[in-house]
Amino acid sequence: MVSQELSCKTRLEHVAHLYAHIRKAVIFHSSISQRVVQLLKHPSLPLEMASVAKTPEEATAKIEDLIKSNKVVVFSKSYCPYCDKVKDLFKKLSAQFYGLELDEIGQEGSLLQAALKTRTGQSTVPNVFINGNHIGGCDDTFRLHRNSKLVPLLK
Missing domain, CATH: 1.20.5 (Single alpha-helices involved in coiled-coils or other helix-helix interfaces)
Incomplete structure (x- = not known):
């Protein structure tokens, strides 16, 4: 027993x-x-950027690295029609961009979106950066395009 x-x-x-x-x-x-x-x-993504941010500080650092390393960055969500419009516009203009689908990267996506809100005041997607500068969302990007100011930024 x-x-x-x-x-x-x-x-x-x-x-x-x-x-x-x-x-x-x-x-x-x-x-x-x-x-x-x-x-x-993103096969051209440097390995250090493929690391997963686990803290707000790491998320902020990752955002800054992505913005510095890419001429155009679109923080996006895969189901967002406004994100698709912006990405389609960049494709139509033959502009290379780095798109990051925040809804496809788990908890890190929430951390990155919170860090973006802190940095830009914008909580929605798409969240667009060109040449390190915050452009805004879909309406802002299309406004620049309508006013013939987007293409010069992409050169």
Whole structure:
């Protein structure tokens, strides 16, 4: 009877130990998956930018790095029709841009959107930057285009 109780207790300890390892592996896998998705979508992205921001400070730093490293950046969400309009405009103008779909990168997307709001005062997407300057959203981008001011910024 005593050996059965010890055996049962030992099994429970092993299960708890295995569960802890599995949990760590799942969390690690999720983080790696987000990086792999970013690298597959943007093969020219430097590896350090494919890292996943986990704090507001890291999110702010990542935004600044993306803005400095790309002439045009569109922070976007995959289901947003206004984001699609802006990205389609840049494609029509043959302007290369870096688009980051905030809804496809898990918790990091929320951190980045909060950091963007702090930086720009804008909580909506698309959130467009050209030459390191905040342009605004869809209406702002199209206003620049209608006034013939967008194309010169892209050169």
